[in-house]
Amino acid sequence: xxxxxxxxxxxxxxxxxxxxxxxxxxxxxxxxxxxxxxxxxxxxxxxxxxxxxxxxxxxxxxxxxxxxxxxxxxxxxxxxxxxxxxxxxxxxxxxxxxxxxxxx
Amino acid sequence: xxxxxxxxxxxxxxxxxxxxxxxxxxxxxxxxxxxxxxxxxxxxxxxxxxxxxxxxxxxxxxxxxxxxxxxxxxxxxxxxxxxxxxxxxxxxxxxxxxxxxxxxxxxxxxxxxxxxxxxxxxxxxxxxxxxxxxxxxxxxxxxxxxxxxxxxxxxxxxxxxxxxxxxxxxxxxxxxxxxxxxxxxxxxxxxxxxxxxxxxxxxxxxxxxxxxx
Numbered sequence: 001x002x003x004x005x006x007x008x009x010x011x012x013x014x015x016x017x018x019x020x021x022x023x024x025x026x027x028x029x030x031x032x033x034x035x036x037x038x039x040x041x042x043x044x045x046x047x048x049x050x051x052x053x054x055x056x057x058x059x060x061x062x063x064x065x066x067x068x069x070x071x072x073x074x075x076x077x078x079x080x081x082x083x084x085x086x087x088x089x090x091x092x093x094x095x096x097x098x099x100x101x102x103x104x
Numbered sequence: 105x106x107x108x109x110x111x112x113x114x115x116x117x118x119x120x121x122x123x124x125x126x127x128x129x130x131x132x133x134x135x136x137x138x139x140x141x142x143x144x145x146x147x148x149x150x151x152x153x154x155x156x157x158x159x160x161x162x163x164x165x166x167x168x169x170x171x172x173x174x175x176x177x178x179x180x181x182x183x184x185x186x187x188x189x190x191x192x193x194x195x196x197x198x199x200x201x202x203x204x205x206x207x208x209x210x211x212x213x214x215x216x217x218x219x220x221x222x223x224x225x226x227x228x229x230x231x232x233x234x235x236x237x238x239x240x241x242x243x244x245x246x247x248x249x250x251x252x253x254x255x256x257x258x259x260x261x262x263x264x265x266x267x268x269x270x271x272x273x274x275x276x277x278x279x280x281x282x283x284x285x286x287x288x289x290x291x292x293x294x295x296x297x298x299x300x301x302x303x304x305x306x307x308x309x310x311x312x313x314x315x316x317x
Contacts, residue, residue, distance in 0.1 A: 013193075013197065014197065017190060017197075021187070021189075024186050028182050028306075031306075035307075035314055035316075038316070041312075041317060049307070052303050052304050052306075052307050055303045056303050059189065059296055059303070063292075063299075064292075064293055065289075069130070069131060070128075070130045070131075077143050085150045088151060095157075095161040098162035099161060
């Protein structure tokens with residue numbers, strides 16, 4: 001009984017993996033097309049990063065199975081990562097100062 | 105197998121804290137260890153990507169060296185890596201179904217993807233070196249381009265290469281019934297993470313540096 005329900009779960013996931021793969025390839029194609037549009041660089045960066053975060057979420061949720069783990073695992077790992085990365089951006093505005101104060 | 109009979113991570117978690125239970129994540133220690141490593145490695149790559157963005161924003165003359173052929177090459181590399189992630193999940197699936205032959209077959213396919221990625225990447229590196237890109241020198245603009253590019257993509261390539269070796273060990277051990285399904289799954293986590301990092305390097309380093317930007 002337990003064996004067969006586990007089997008069904010594994011079988012059903014194959015279709016999900018193929019769908020996720022399709023989405024990842026489609027989003028990659030959109031990114032490449034986007035890179036050749038004449039857009040302001042900030043808009044381009046925002047769009048590309050949004051698409052990349054969607055792709056990363058798909059990989060983490062389905063391929064890395066985090067969606068099906070106990071919620072506490074994701075709640076321990078992800079906020080820590082987001083917090084540390086956010087802290088690294090604290091000094092980032094200095095790059096704009098460097099650019100603006102560069103001797104012309 | 106004996107360990108499973110006593111109670112896997114799930115059973116441990118179901119026990120009350122007072123009776124010695126209490127695995128708060130209901131995953132094995134190997135899997136938790138790999139997740140913790142992945143978070144710390146993600147922070148390493150974030151630091152490099154942010155450092156690259158920092159020097160690029162501060163620069164008035166950042167080189168945009170990538171022709172359509174380089175972008176196409178990087179797109180093919182992305183496709184190869186994404187597809188190798190799918191062969192990896194198929195390997196993990198085979199491991200859960202107890203199909204050892206399937207695990208070895210899918211892991212070999214995944215390793216092939218990794219090797220193909222490395223070959224395409226090294227070919228591209230050699231092309232850039234041939235055009236005169238060095239760590240602190242290039243023919244087009246700000247000299248930091250080489251250092252940023254080679255450090256970031258080099259660390260990623262190292263991860264792919266280590267991943268190929270890691271999967272090789274797991275495939276070899278699985279064929280000799282040395283490793284469990286959990287070991288295959290944990291190696292899969294690492295492989296998907298390497299794929300995930302590339303999802304950020306590809307747009308930031310390649311797409312944002314095509315000749316039209």
